[in-house]
Amino acid sequence: MKVSYLSISEKRCTIQFYGCNFRCRACFADNEGYTEVTPEWLSAKIKQFDVEEIMLAGGEPTIYKKAIVDLVKSCDTKTILSTNGHLVDGKFIQEMEQSGLDEVHIDLKAYSQNLHAWYTGQSNKNVLTAIELLNNSNLNFEVITVFIPGLIDKEEIEKIADFLSCINDNMDYRIIRYVPVGDISRRPTESEIKEAVTIAEKYLRSVTSSLDERRHPVKRFRVFV
Numbered sequence: 001m002k003v004s005y006l007s008i009s010e011k012r013c014t015i016q017f018y019g020c021n022f023r024c025r026a027c028f029a030d031n032e033g034y035t036e037v038t039p040e041w042l043s044a045k046i047k048q049f050d051v052e053e054i055m056l057a058g059g060e061p062t063i064y065k066k067a068i069v070d071l072v073k074s075c076d077t078k079t080i081l082s083t084n085g086h087l088v089d090g091k092f093i094q095e096m097e098q099s100g101l102d103e104v105h106i107d108l109k110a111y112s113q114n115l116h117a118w119y120t121g122q123s124n125k126n127v128l129t130a131i132e133l134l135n136n137s138n139l140n141f142e143v144i145t146v147f148i149p150g151l152i153d154k155e156e157i158e159k160i161a162d163f164l165s166c167i168n169d170n171m172d173y174r175i176i177r178y179v180p181v182g183d184i185s186r187r188p189t190e191s192e193i194k195e196a197v198t199i200a201e202k203y204l205r206s207v208t209s210s211l212d213e214r215r216h217p218v219k220r221f222r223v224f225v
């Protein structure tokens, strides 16, 4: 598998996998370069840092499915998979359950088919199915949408919340603020995010946003493997 770098904070090691099967217009991933590593090597490297959790991110980790399963099995630390969901099918979910994965963060970038295809270059059909499958699994998971003013706006958030509530109105849903990348929109205001949360709460019981809690630590450093 190909890894761009590890991002280390006092609490978490985030593995930035290289490459992705989406082409988001506001991609934040750093695709400068990579190193080819094995799960065993990576697991040993992470153990050098005293962290409480490991985040598999990218890029898109699931383009290395088998290696991901092997890596999670070899880690005895809390492990979270962050994914765009396109390759998350029933077989992979079963393997993840058996591997000891603790949590999945799955992006639902848009509910409207045309918008999703325009924004990512791919259909969202697999992602919608993956959310249903995760809901029927033993894995803890959270659905995440980036709020992008004028694109993935309140109307789209309402469609997503409605869709999720039809599966399970107790599902964890998180709305995060767009950080301007690629110049397709502006940073949303706090009141826009709060309004989006209020709209989602008409459908879902557990809605949070990036205003509630900062998840990306300020103090961190990169390790190039």
Ligand code: SF4
Binding pocket: 020, 021, 022, 023, 024, 026, 027, 028, 029, 058, 059, 060, 084
């Ligand atoms: S899914 Fe993530 S890494 Fe992949 S293109 Fe979209 S923003 Fe970039």
